[in-house]
Amino acid sequence: MGVKRISIVVLRMGHRIPRDSRITTHVCLVARAFGADGVIVSDVRDVELEKKINSVVDRWGGPFFIQTGPPWVKVVKEWLEKGEVVHLTQYGIPLPEVIEEIKASGKDKLVVVGSQKQPREAFELANYNVSVTLQPHSEVAALALFLHYLQNGREFYMEFSNAKLKVIPSNRGKKVIKLV
Secondary structure, X not given: OOOOOOOEEEEEOOOOXXXXXXXXXXXXXXXXXXXXXXXXXXXXXXXXXXHHHHHHHHHHOEOOEEEEOOOHHHHHHHHHOXXXXXXXXXXXXXXXXXXXXXXXXXXXXXXXXXXXXXXHHHHHHOOEEEEOOOOOOOHHHHHHHHHHHHOOOHHHXXXXXXXXXXXXXXXXXXXXXXXX
C-alpha cells in the first residue's frame, strides 16, 4: 500500500495591489513548481493575478489552483478542522529542528506566507511557526526552502498533467518541447 500524498496549499497574506503583484506572482510560481496544490491569496480579489497563474497552468500543466479574496482567518480556521497550519516567519523554530515532526504528522498542510507584519493571531492559530532563518528574508525564498525540505527534493522529478510545454534538461541553451 502506497503512502498517502498530503495536500499542500499556500496561503498568501497581505497582498497589496499593485505593490505586491510581482512577489505574489513569484509565490504562486514557486508554490506550483515545488509541488503545492494551489495558492489562496487572502482578503483581496485579484482577477489579473488569477488570469496570469491560470495561464501558466494552462501552458506548463497542473493540477494547480489559485483563489483570491477569502478572509485569511476563515481560511486558517477551516483548514485547522482537516489539517495543520505552518506559518513561515523569521521568528519561529528553525526549519531543520521541526521539519521531521511536520512530515511525520501525515496531515495536509496550509503553508502561510505574508508580505508585511503578520497579525498576532496568525502566530497563535498556527500549529507551527517555522523560521527559515532568524533574519529578515523573502517569503518566496522561505516558501521554496520549506517546500524543498517538506518534499525531500521531489520537485526536481515532478510531472505535470495536461502540460503543453516541457523543458528538456540541457547543459547549454534552452530546450523546450511542445507536447500538444
